[in-house]
Amino acid sequence: xxxxxxxxxxxxxxxxxxxxxxxxxxxxxxxxxxxxxxxxxxxxxxxxxxxxxxxxxxxxxxxxxxxxxxxxxxxxxxxxxxxxxxxxxxxxxxxxxxxxxxxxxxxxxxxxxxxxxxxxxxxxxxxxxxxxxxxxxxxxxxxxxxxxxxxxxxxxxxx
Amino acid sequence: xxxxxxxxxxxxxxxxxxxxxxxxxxxxxxxxxxxxxxxxxxxxxxxxxxxxxxxxxxxxxxxxxxxxxxxxxxxxxxxxxxxxxxxxxxxxxxxxxxxxxxxxxxxxxxxxxxxxxxxxxxxxxxxxxxxxxxxxxxxxxxxxx
Numbered sequence: 611x612x613x614x615x616x617x618x619x620x621x622x623x624x625x626x627x628x629x630x631x632x633x634x635x636x637x638x639x640x641x642x643x644x645x646x647x648x649x650x651x652x653x654x655x656x657x658x659x660x661x662x663x664x665x666x667x668x669x670x671x672x673x674x675x676x677x678x679x680x681x682x683x684x685x686x687x688x689x690x691x692x693x694x695x696x697x698x699x700x701x702x703x704x705x706x707x708x709x710x711x712x713x714x715x716x717x718x719x720x721x722x723x724x725x726x727x728x729x730x731x732x733x734x735x736x737x738x739x740x741x742x743x744x745x746x747x748x749x750x751x752x753x754x755x756x757x758x759x760x761x762x763x764x765x766x767x768x769x
Numbered sequence: 770x771x772x773x774x775x776x777x778x779x780x781x782x783x784x785x786x787x788x789x790x791x792x793x794x795x796x797x798x799x800x801x802x803x804x805x806x807x808x809x810x811x812x813x814x815x816x817x818x819x820x821x822x823x824x825x826x827x828x829x830x831x832x833x834x835x836x837x838x839x840x841x842x843x844x845x846x847x848x849x850x851x852x853x854x855x856x857x858x859x860x861x862x863x864x865x866x867x868x869x870x871x872x873x874x875x876x877x878x879x880x881x882x883x884x885x886x887x888x889x890x891x892x893x894x895x896x897x898x899x900x901x902x903x904x905x906x907x908x909x910x911x912x913x914x
Contacts (some may be wrong), residue, residue: 613821634820635817636819636821636829661794666772668774670793672795672835674831677831677835677838678829678832679831681831688785701864703858703864704862707859
């Protein structure tokens with residue numbers, strides 16, 4: 611990216627950190643942090659914390675908080691890909707744990723929103739400890755994009 | 770209490786409190802389980818920090834996925850022969866409707882429980898078990914002691 615884009619990039623980062631990570635209580639409770647973003651690609655980090663451990667014998671984080679990290683990163687990548695602000699909701703999310711996560715290390719998720727249609731956005735993601743070529747999890751998700759104000763009882767999904 | 774003792778206590782008494790306390794993340798999330806008619810019913814107590822959209826408000830999709838996975842793990846530990854936590858191979862979560870800012874419950878069903886791998890479906894609901902808010906399909910690697 612050239613220098614001329616930097617002020618705009620800082621503005622986008624501020625918006626992501628303030629309105630997406632900071633304004634979402636669960637993202638905030640996990641201390642999610644914006645690592646980097648490009649158009650349609652977002653990276654968020656989940657810092658290691660003792661109270662998020664899923665197996666006290668190994669010290670490895672619970673898969674659940676990695677699910678939250680991946681869901682948040684995929685959703686953020688969708689928001690980055692939309693030309694106008696829209697409400698979105700997760701339709702489905704699949705996560706494959708391709709190798710064991712390591713204890714005491716933060717987890718970074720990189721999500722790529724590779725296709726947006728009128729009502730649906732498609733995302734691929736991977737989670738790693740800093741080396742994107744050596745993932746601990748790979749994921750794919752689909753999101754519904756609400757075009758107008760949502761009606762009660764409209765098709766489901768989760769924020 | 771150590772994990773092993775917490776799992777054994779849960780199997781002896783049907784009380785999941787010690788197990789929830791032994792796993793830091795389930796304590797953080799307010800996820801527990803209880804025995805109801807000989808089956809495990811998971812429960813995630815509502816807390817503000819589980820919210821994904823404050824304006825609706827609705828629960829975070831990741832928190833629901835975490836709850837479904839935890840309920841499957843609780844049921845596997847309840848029925849398992851070992852006290853080691855099973856490893857998640859993969860999990861697919863379908864989100865059917867927005868989950869309100871209230872408690873959630875879940876029930877897990879083994880579609881296949883082999884020696885090495887278990888296939889589990891988990892259903893989460895709020896007021897009506899017939900109207901699930903989310904369903905997960907997951908595979909677990911059962912760890913031998």
